[in-house]
Amino acid sequence: xxxxxxxPRSKLPFFSQEEIDLIYHQxxxxxxxxxxxxxxxxxKQIKTKKKLFTSEQRNTIASxxxxxxxxxxxxxxxxxxxxxxxxxxxxxxTTGHQLCLYGGPLYFFIKxxxxxxxxEVLQEQYPNYNFIPIFWMASEDHDSEEIQSLNIFGKxxxxxxxxxxxxGKFNTDNLNEVKDQLLALFRQPKxxxxxxxxxxxxxxxxxxxxxxxxxNLFGEMGLIVLDADQRxxxxxxxxxxxxxxxxxxxxxxxxxxxQKLLQEKRTPQIYSRxxxxxxxxxxxxxxxxxxxxxxxxxxxxxxxxxELIALLNxxxxxxxxxxALRPILQELLLPNLCYIGGMAELKYWxxxxxxxxxxxxxxxxxxxxxxxxxxxxxADQRMTQLGLTIEELFESTELxxxxxxxxxxxxxxxLEQVSKAIEIVEISYQESIKNNPGLNDWLGAELNRIxxxxxxxxxxxxxxxxxxxxGQLKKVAKLKENxxxxxxxxxxxxNLLHFCNNxxxxxxxxxxxxxxxPLTNDFTILIENETK
Numbered sequence: 001x002x003x004x005x006x007x008p009r010s011k012l013p014f015f016s017q018e019e020i021d022l023i024y025h026q027x028x029x030x031x032x033x034x035x036x037x038x039x040x041x042x043x044k045q046i047k048t049k050k051k052l053f054t055s056e057q058r059n060t061i062a063s064x065x066x067x068x069x070x071x072x073x074x075x076x077x078x079x080x081x082x083x084x085x086x087x088x089x090x091x092x093x094t095t096g097h098q099l100c101l102y103g104g105p106l107y108f109f110i111k112x113x114x115x116x117x118x119x120e121v122l123q124e125q126y127p128n129y130n131f132i133p134i135f136w137m138a139s140e141d142h143d144s145e146e147i148q149s150l151n152i153f154g155k156x157x158x159x160x161x162x163x164x165x166x167x168g169k170f171n172t173d174n175l176n177e178v179k180d181q182l183l184a185l186f187r188q189p190k191x192x193x194x195x196x197x198x199x200x201x202x203x204x205x206x207x208x209x210x211x212x213x214x215x216n217l218f219g220e221m222g223l224i225v226l227d228a229d230q231r232x233x234x235x236x237x238x239x240x241x242x243x244x245x246x247x248x249x250x251x252x253x254x255x256x257x258x259q260k261l262l263q264e265k266r267t268p269q270i271y272s273r274x275x276x277x278x279x280x281x282x283x284x285x286x287x288x289x290x291x292x293x294x295x296x297x298x299x300x301x302x303x304x305x306x307e308l309i310a311l312l313n314x315x316x317x318x319x320x321x322x323x324a325l326r327p328i329l330q331e332l333l334l335p336n337l338c339y340i341g342g343m344a345e346l347k348y349w350x351x352x353x354x355x356x357x358x359x360x361x362x363x364x365x366x367x368x369x370x371x372x373x374x375x376x377x378x379a380d381q382r383m384t385q386l387g388l389t390i391e392e393l394f395e396s397t398e399l400x401x402x403x404x405x406x407x408x409x410x411x412x413x414x415l416e417q418v419s420k421a422i423e424i425v426e427i428s429y430q431e432s433i434k435n436n437p438g439l440n441d442w443l444g445a446e447l448n449r450i451x452x453x454x455x456x457x458x459x460x461x462x463x464x465x466x467x468x469x470x471g472q473l474k475k476v477a478k479l480k481e482n483x484x485x486x487x488x489x490x491x492x493x494x495n496l497l498h499f500c501n502n503x504x505x506x507x508x509x510x511x512x513x514x515x516x517x518p519l520t521n522d523f524t525i526l527i528e529n530e531t532k
Contacts, residue, residue, distance in 0.1 A: 001529045002514065002515070002526065002527070002528055002529075003529060004514075004515045004524060004527070005525045006517075006520060006524050007390070007394075007522060007523045007525065008522050009023055009024075009523050010024065011391070012394050013395075014394075015343075018265075018266055018267065022346050022347065022350070023368045023521050031260065032260075032261065032350040032351070033349065033350055033353060033366055034353070034365060034366070035365050037338070037365050037366060039121070039125055041365060042122060042125070042126065042337055043126070045337045045362070045365055046091060046126075046337065049091065049337060049362050052360070053335045057236070057332075057333070058085055058086050058088070058335065060232060060233070060236070061226075061333050062083065064230055064232050065082045065085070065224060065226065066082050066083075069082060069215075072215055072219075074219060074220070075215075075219070077219065077220065078215065084132060085132065087130065089130060091129060091131055091132070091335045091336070091337045092131070092334045092335055092336045092337065093115050093122065093131060093336070093338045093340065094133075094136055094338070094339050094340070095111045095112060095114070095115040095133075095134070095135060095136065095339065095340040095369070096137070096330070096339075097135070097136075097137075098138045098143075098146055098147050098167075099138060099141070099167050099206060099207065100147045100150070101147060101149055101150045101157070101159050101178065102150050102178075102198070102213075102495060102496075102497070103496060104150055104495065105151070105491060105492050105494065105495065106490065106494055106496055107342065107371075109496050109512060110369060110491060110516065111340060111341075111342070111369045111370075112135055112214075113513050114340055114518050115133045115135070116218065116221045116222065116223055116513075117516055117518040118338065118340065118367070118518035118519075119131040119222070121518055121519060132222065133221075133222060133223045134224050134336070135214055135224070135226065136226055136228070136330060137168065137207065137210065137211065137227045137228075138167075138326075139168025139207040139210075139227045139228075139229050140166045140168065140228075140229050140278075140280070140321075141167055142164070142278075142285040144164070144167055144170075147167055148160075148161065151485070151494055151498070152185065152494065152498045153185070153498060157178060157181055157185075158178075159174075159178050160174065161174065164283055164284065165283040165284050165285050166280055166320070167207070168205060168210070168227060169205055169207065170205065171205065171206070172201075172202075172205065172209050175206070179195075179201070182198055183198070186497075186500075193504045193506075194500070197216075197217075197505045197506070200213045200216035200217070201213040207227055207229070211225045211227060226333075226334075228330070228333060231315075231316060231317040233329075233333055234316035234317045234329075235316050236333060237316060237321065237328070237332065238313060238316050240328055240332075241319050244275060244277055244325065245275055245277060245288065245296070245309070245312070246309075248274045250272065250276045250324050250325055250328075250355045250358075251272045251273060251274050251275070251324075253355045253357075253358055254268075254272035254351050254354075257351050257352075257353065261351070268347075269344055269348040269350075269351065270323050272324050273322070273324075274289075274290070275287070276321065276322045276323075276324040276325045277321060278298075279299075279319060281301075285320060286298045288308075296308045323348060324348075327349060327352055327356075331356070331362070331364060336364055337365060338364055338366070338367060339365075339366055339367075340369050341366065341367075341368070341369060342369055346368055350366075368521065370518070370520075371489065372491055372512070372515065372524045372525070373489070373490055373523070373525050373526070374526050375483065375525065375528065376499060376528050377528045379479060379483060380528060380529055382479045385475075386404065386472065386475060388400070388479075390525055390527075393483060396487075397476065397477050397480045397481075397487075401476050401477070404469065404473060405462075405469060418454060418458075422450065425447075429443055430443065
């Protein structure tokens with residue numbers, strides 16, 4: 001049996017006040033973002049987007065996606081969703097992520113399900129419109145260290161690929177080694193449901209394989225996967241790339257915004273560069289910079305201004321936005337209303353409003369993705385045995401252990417009584433030497449020695465008592481490490497497969513789907529109980 005509850009994020013130690021504002025009080029950031037997240041604001045966002053998103057843009061994205069999905073299995077619902085994009089009453093809700101190995105940390109799956117659920121809620125609220133959930137693949141990212149491992153049962157599974165450049169272009173020659181490691185870890189033979197789940201990661205390039213895998217997991221929920229690294233799509237960015245290369249407009253906008261953020265004691269998330277564009281060729285993705293002579297360089301390649309612009313016009317797919325311009329590409333391509341992101345993403349979006357204004361693009365509504373703690377049956381049993389509440393789980397291990405000692409110790413040291421007794425002794429002695437000031441230094445030293453002795457006695461007694469309850473204290477530490485690996489939120493460390501020892505990944509995704517409420521800003525707790 002599964003039950004869910006929630007805790008306001010403001011009551012948890014993982015979120016700063018600045019972050020709480022982005023989650024609960026977006027009106028405080030009206031200078032830096034668009035409409036605050038609220039269901040009633042989507043009607044306004046639709047009207048704004050409708051004015052600036054053309055039929056030509058709709059037909060382009062639909063045509064490209066149709067081509068992408070033609071050869072994918074079980075694509076009927078996806079093709080129906082894509083066809084709806086051509087209609088002027090269809091809008092999207094988008095999330096994006098790096099192409100982490102089999103999804104990487106749990107929040108990858110949470111983000112996507114949150115996006116799907118919000119699309120469904122909007123469909124109920126606004127039945128005259130269509131809402132399509134989109135997953136944006138960060139296929140052009142070249143930070144492969146962030147995507148090549150997953151954590152399961154405390155073990156790090158690593159894809160040793162030895163490749164560089166945009167990760168979506170990596171070949172998948174030795175990806176099967178990862179699959180075999182996972183099957184061995186679960187002691188599962190080929191042909192099982194787990195094998196099918198892992199084998200869905202199939203394609204010549206990692207980008208193609210990842211798209212196929214995500215479609216296999218979420219296609220039946222209506223999710224559309226978009227890889228923007230395609231010539232027909234990049235063509236729409238030519239004017240933006242041109243302007244950024246020659247005028248450095250995005251950097252100028254971001255630097256001005258950063259100054260305003262700092263004035264309001266808010267922290268900029270990303271570092272902007274003069275040119276926020278990369279060049280991709282021959283398995284490399286390198287920054288474009290302007291040198292002292294006025295020419296441009298991309299790694300070891302040099303271009304004159306005219307050569308670079310000619311290349312941009314002819315091969316826009318060789319140019320790639322960095323984090324400052326990626327949201328611009330997204331909003332150019334999609335009839336998008338809302339972006340669902342993690343805290344780091346929301347913070348860098350809040351640096352980009354004037355970049356959007358400069359590009360004459362509507363700024364989307366932003367929403368923090370759901371956060372979730374998954375308490376499995378074993379953890380729930382240990383919680384009950386130890387007498388811990390859900391709220392207490394978020395406290396530090398040390399504090400929980402002190403509480404456990406306090407509960408278990410039937411003869412605790414009355415520290416207040418000891419402190420008062422020492423204070424009485426101290427006052428009494430000080431009174432007795434009023435007429436002998438020469439004894440002040442000596443008495444002060446003796447009193448300090450007495451205090452230290454009492455402290456030493458207290459520590460020795462506590463240490464002895466602690467050893468008596470060592471078993472319980474170890475259980476507390478183990479429970480905390482299971483739920484908060486390395487003192488981090490579980491969702492930022494453990495892969496979905498970590499929770500699949502006794503059930504399939506798709507069953508676990510359904511549990512997440514039922515647990516996630518896209519309209520709450522609170523922290524969700526999913527609890528597995530024994531059936532009663």
